[in-house]
Amino acid sequence: MKRSAIFSVGVFISAALFSLATPLVFSAPKVGELAPDFSATASNGKTYHLADFRGKFVVLEWHNNGCPYTRKHYESGNMQRLQKEWTAKGVVWFTVISSAPGTQGFMTADAENAYMGKMNAAPTAALLDASGDLGHLYDAKTTPQIVIINPQGVMIYDGAIDDHATSDASDIPNSKNYVQEALTSAMAGKPLAMSATRPYGCSVKYADASH
Amino acid sequence: MQRNAVSMMDARLRIDVDRFSARVAGSIFSPAVATLALAIFLLLSGSATSAQSAHIPHGTLELISENSAITPGHDFTIGLEFKMEHGWHIYWENPGDSGEPPHVTWQLPKGLTAGEIKWPAPRKMGASTIVNYVYDGDVLLMAPIRVGADYSASTPDKIEAAVKFLICSDQMCMPGKAQVSLAAPAKAQGGQDAGTAAIFAAARARLPKPAPPNWKVSGHKEKDSFVIDIQAGQPISQGYFFPLNESQIDNSAPQVAASLPTGLRLTLRKSGELTKPIGILKGVLELPSGEAYLLNVPIKFAGPQ
Numbered sequence: 001m002k003r004s005a006i007f008s009v010g011v012f013i014s015a016a017l018f019s020l021a022t023p024l025v026f027s028a029p030k031v032g033e034l035a036p037d038f039s040a041t042a043s044n045g046k047t048y049h050l051a052d053f054r055g056k057f058v059v060l061e062w063h064n065n066g067c068p069y070t071r072k073h074y075e076s077g078n079m080q081r082l083q084k085e086w087t088a089k090g091v092v093w094f095t096v097i098s099s100a101p102g103t104q105g106f107m108t109a110d111a112e113n114a115y116m117g118k119m120n121a122a123p124t125a126a127l128l129d130a131s132g133d134l135g136h137l138y139d140a141k142t143t144p145q146i147v148i149i150n151p152q153g154v155m156i157y158d159g160a161i162d163d164h165a166t167s168d169a170s171d172i173p174n175s176k177n178y179v180q181e182a183l184t185s186a187m188a189g190k191p192l193a194m195s196a197t198r199p200y201g202c203s204v205k206y207a208d209a210s211h
Numbered sequence: 212m213q214r215n216a217v218s219m220m221d222a223r224l225r226i227d228v229d230r231f232s233a234r235v236a237g238s239i240f241s242p243a244v245a246t247l248a249l250a251i252f253l254l255l256s257g258s259a260t261s262a263q264s265a266h267i268p269h270g271t272l273e274l275i276s277e278n279s280a281i282t283p284g285h286d287f288t289i290g291l292e293f294k295m296e297h298g299w300h301i302y303w304e305n306p307g308d309s310g311e312p313p314h315v316t317w318q319l320p321k322g323l324t325a326g327e328i329k330w331p332a333p334r335k336m337g338a339s340t341i342v343n344y345v346y347d348g349d350v351l352l353m354a355p356i357r358v359g360a361d362y363s364a365s366t367p368d369k370i371e372a373a374v375k376f377l378i379c380s381d382q383m384c385m386p387g388k389a390q391v392s393l394a395a396p397a398k399a400q401g402g403q404d405a406g407t408a409a410i411f412a413a414a415r416a417r418l419p420k421p422a423p424p425n426w427k428v429s430g431h432k433e434k435d436s437f438v439i440d441i442q443a444g445q446p447i448s449q450g451y452f453f454p455l456n457e458s459q460i461d462n463s464a465p466q467v468a469a470s471l472p473t474g475l476r477l478t479l480r481k482s483g484e485l486t487k488p489i490g491i492l493k494g495v496l497e498l499p500s501g502e503a504y505l506l507n508v509p510i511k512f513a514g515p516q
Contacts, residue, residue, distance in 0.1 A: 068384060103383065104383030104384065166311065198458045203310070203341045203379070205381075
């Protein structure tokens with residue numbers, strides 16, 4: 001199958017036990033636990049394997065470029081600022097696109113490369129997850145949802161980008177940015193003020209969104 | 212319930228005539244002619260409130276009133292009527308795992324104040340891992356309007372609402388923004404508007420009711436869940452609990468309902484986002500009959516001994 005060729009999942013053992021019984025309601029990875037390993041293909045053609053980034057902070061940013069909440073952070077330049085600032089400090093930043101073909105935000109590699117150029121987006125890479133496997137592995141619910149993994153491979157943050165659950169860019173200057181806070185604290189060896197928040201935005205447009 | 216096509220046309224026509232009368236009043240026609248035209252028109256239309264439906268992505272939005280005129284000292288109800296194309300939805304007060312409820316900013320004449328929106332019971336919608344609480348089809352979001360005893364007609368005598376919302380299908384989400392208004396003249400007597408009565412009655416029937424006085428509702432915490440018991444004096448076979456607050460229960464976890472000899476027990480998985488203990492779990496319990504009740508469930512730390 002195409003999806004297994006581009007995507008292989010090495011699930012952390014306890015998660016695997018849950019997933020064997022009920023694949024879609026398995027216990028989602030929790031903050032404080034090892035982040036489930038994955039490898040995925042990016043729009044630049046390369047394959048990225050999470051385990052290769054031990055020793056670095058890794059950010060996963062779920063993305064749908066048509067979603068009003070994603071657009072809030074891209075059209076204002078907020079997301080690109082975060083990407084530039086933190087990748088310059090050695091953070092590995094993966095934009096993850098889990099929109100299924102035919103849904104909002106689905107991108108071919110070429111279209112995504114053009115979009116990133118146009119928007120001056122600066123993640124390490126944009127992972128193409130049209131199967132939704134990586135999204136489901138992390139139980140990603142919204143765009144933009146953020147997961148942060150520390151150099152030991154432990155998930156230290158899961159949730160919203162900031163504390164204003166709106167699609168209005170004028171709210172950004174008055175928002176507390178959880179990504180900024182979490183990475184600043186974690187790099188300084190301090191505990192995080194917030195480690196699990198309600199992610200806000202559009203639902204991730206998975207192939208199996210059956211309503 | 213749908214408003215009939217004739218009254219919808221009336222509403223649009225009234226707007227046009229109002230505009231016409233305003234324009235001609237300041238131009239070649241005498242104010243008397245304009246007033247006469249308006250009077251004849253109002254007589255023909257049979258109702259004094261006028262509204263205009265706004266086009267929104269994949270639907271329409273209209274501000275409607277339960278009363279045909281504003282009477283000083285008499286509160287009344289207005290409503291934002293969303294009509295959505297099949298496959299599209301907006302969100303409840305607690306949207307669930309994603310989405311955002313509509314936000315309304317009222318612009319009211321002096322002497323009027325708007326109360327909180329009355330949210331009808333939502334519909335649970337979702338795939339296995341993302342669950343939302345939504346409205347689809349037609350929904351009326353009602354708001355009470357308090358009218359001061361000294362209210363007098365002002366110019367413009369108009370109730371306006373700036374509405375922002377998110378509208379989604381399974382495949383995509385779009386931002387919605389609309390400015391809707393309603394002209395409602397002050398009158399000594401303003402009775403129910405026959406054209407909207409059925410819509411308001413249907414919307415009221417969808418509002419959650421206070422829990423019956425003979426119900427006893429209690430809850431306790433277990434390791435990963437909240438267990439709530441509803442003692443209603445008779446067995447209840449099923450029920451679904453819509454949490455009013457975010458990040459308290461896991462929306463996508465299956466709710467376990469167990470019928471009790473005198474009620475219902477629901478086991479709800481705690482949200483992974485819950486960081487502080489909660490004393491009260493607020494929500495709407497929907498029964499298989501479609502009846503919905505507001506519950507404030509006090510949560511004890513330990514189970515019943």
